Amino acid sequence: MVQRVVVLGAGFGGLELVTRLSEAVGDQVDITLIDKNDSFVFGFAKLDVMFGRRQLTEVQADYRDIAKRGVEFRRETILSIDPATRRVLTDGGTYDADILVVALGADYNVAATPGLAEGGYEFYSVTGAERAGQALAQFEGGSVIVSVLGPLFKCPGAPIETVLLVHEYLSQRGLRERSTIHLTTPLPMPIPISKKTSAALSAILDEAGIECSFASMVSRIDPDARVAHLADGRELPYDLFLGIPVHCAPEVVRASELAEDGWIPVNPATFETKFPGVFAVGDVTSAPVPRAGAMAEGEAATVAAVLISRLTGTSAPPPFDGVAVCYVETGTSVARIDVNFLSYDTPVAKFSAPTTTLAAEKREFGTSRLTRWFGYDDPGASG
Numbered sequence: 001m002v003q004r005v006v007v008l009g010a011g012f013g014g015l016e017l018v019t020r021l022s023e024a025v026g027d028q029v030d031i032t033l034i035d036k037n038d039s040f041v042f043g044f045a046k047l048d049v050m051f052g053r054r055q056l057t058e059v060q061a062d063y064r065d066i067a068k069r070g071v072e073f074r075r076e077t078i079l080s081i082d083p084a085t086r087r088v089l090t091d092g093g094t095y096d097a098d099i100l101v102v103a104l105g106a107d108y109n110v111a112a113t114p115g116l117a118e119g120g121y122e123f124y125s126v127t128g129a130e131r132a133g134q135a136l137a138q139f140e141g142g143s144v145i146v147s148v149l150g151p152l153f154k155c156p157g158a159p160i161e162t163v164l165l166v167h168e169y170l171s172q173r174g175l176r177e178r179s180t181i182h183l184t185t186p187l188p189m190p191i192p193i194s195k196k197t198s199a200a201l202s203a204i205l206d207e208a209g210i211e212c213s214f215a216s217m218v219s220r221i222d223p224d225a226r227v228a229h230l231a232d233g234r235e236l237p238y239d240l241f242l243g244i245p246v247h248c249a250p251e252v253v254r255a256s257e258l259a260e261d262g263w264i265p266v267n268p269a270t271f272e273t274k275f276p277g278v279f280a281v282g283d284v285t286s287a288p289v290p291r292a293g294a295m296a297e298g299e300a301a302t303v304a305a306v307l308i309s310r311l312t313g314t315s316a317p318p319p320f321d322g323v324a325v326c327y328v329e330t331g332t333s334v335a336r337i338d339v340n341f342l343s344y345d346t347p348v349a350k351f352s353a354p355t356t357t358l359a360a361e362k363r364e365f366g367t368s369r370l371t372r373w374f375g376y377d378d379p380g381a382s383g
């Protein structure tokens with residue numbers, strides 16, 4: 001019997017999952033993939049938009065281009081999820097699933113940091129990255145603060161990338177000498193699971209003259225005085241404030257029975273929730289791994305393997321190992337961090353110094369995903 005699989009969210013996790021299911025068992029499943037947006041944008045492409053390297057239209061991959069056996073895309077907003085009955089309500093209809101997969105990512109709570117909306121720029125959303133890009137283009141030098149505003153955030157390397165790219169951008173515009181760049185983050189070091197990797201990244205930040213306040217958090221911003229207030233009582237004046245906002249699960253998830261303490265708990269081996277036939281992958285879960293696209297992809301591959309084994313009656317796949325590759329842009333070069341969160345007693349991270357070869361590898365990471373998910377490697381050229 002054909003199984004009705006409903007996948008909520010067409011981001012890193014959702015796209016990887018439907019691709020694998022379609023390739024392996026496309027004739028045994030009837031997959032509906034639902035997303036409120038019309039296109040996919042890589043997280044790292046938001047930095048390209050912000051630093052003026054690419055236009056937004058050049059990095060948007062259109063969901064209409066998904067042509068996969070057994071998969072139908074619907075552009076609809078999900079309004080409610082009932083995991084007990086596996087029923088989903090959207091602004092376009094009702095869906096009943098045999099298998100339900102929630103891959104709705106993380107949202108941002110800009111209001112959680114008083115003054116951010118008025119006095120700074122969040123750059124983690126597509127529109128935020130565009131607005132921050134306009135502010136950067138008009139910036140004539142001064143103090144820049146890049147600040148992680150909550151304990152959980154997407155892509156541990158992204159704030160480091162951001163300050164290094166601000167450094168490069170201001171250097172290219174001849175503004176670096178009359179500017180300061182300050183990173184504040186609640187993390188105790190750049191990559192808390194590895195002192196060696198953190199030391200290597202700290203050396204790169206030092207060389208670029210970037211001041212870092214680790215284990216510290218901006219709690220509010222005074223937009224009139226242009227001062228960021230830290231929880232430890234310090235005050236940092238700024239001319240340009242770029243913030244990574246407090247993250248939360250999407251409202252539709254928090255309002256459902258799936259959420260506990262704001263996120264979806266899963267079995268980290270299979271990504272099944274406590275509701276039979278309901279899985280969750282990616283940033284929306286409280287799995288003990290960082291929120292990152294490469295991680296969401298590995299989780300989706302695990303769920304796909306679990307579902308394929310159940311459909312084909314083959315043996316269960318090995319549990320998710322928490323392995324992912326993270327790239328950190330340092331300007332024209334890219335560093336690589338190989339992480340493994342679940343295979344050993346403690347998580348590990350291995351650092352590879354920045355090179356232009358790794359920059360090419362990172363580009364290939366992006367284009368290979370676009371080819372598998374959308375059938376082309378350059379959204380700008382897809383028409």
Ligand SMILES: Cc1cc2nc3c(=O)[nH]c(=O)nc-3n(C[C@H](O)[C@H](O)[C@H](O)COP(=O)(O)OP(=O)(O)OC[C@H]3O[C@@H](n4cnc5c(N)ncnc54)[C@H](O)[C@@H]3O)c2cc1C
Nearest residue numbers: 009011012013036043044078104105155282283292293294
């Ligand atoms: C600046 C930046 C740089 C990054 N760099 C990297 C990097 O170099 N490497 C890396 O691995 N990761 C990186 N990331 C992180 C990565 O983008 C995310 O971790 C990844 O996208 C998570 O995948 P996901 O499938 O869980 O969620 P997402 O990719 O966020 O997908 C969730 C989808 O759900 C949809 N959705 C949400 N609510 C609803 C609703 N109510 N109705 C319908 N649809 C809905 C959204 O539209 C979205 O398409 C970066 C992120 C940022 C912001």
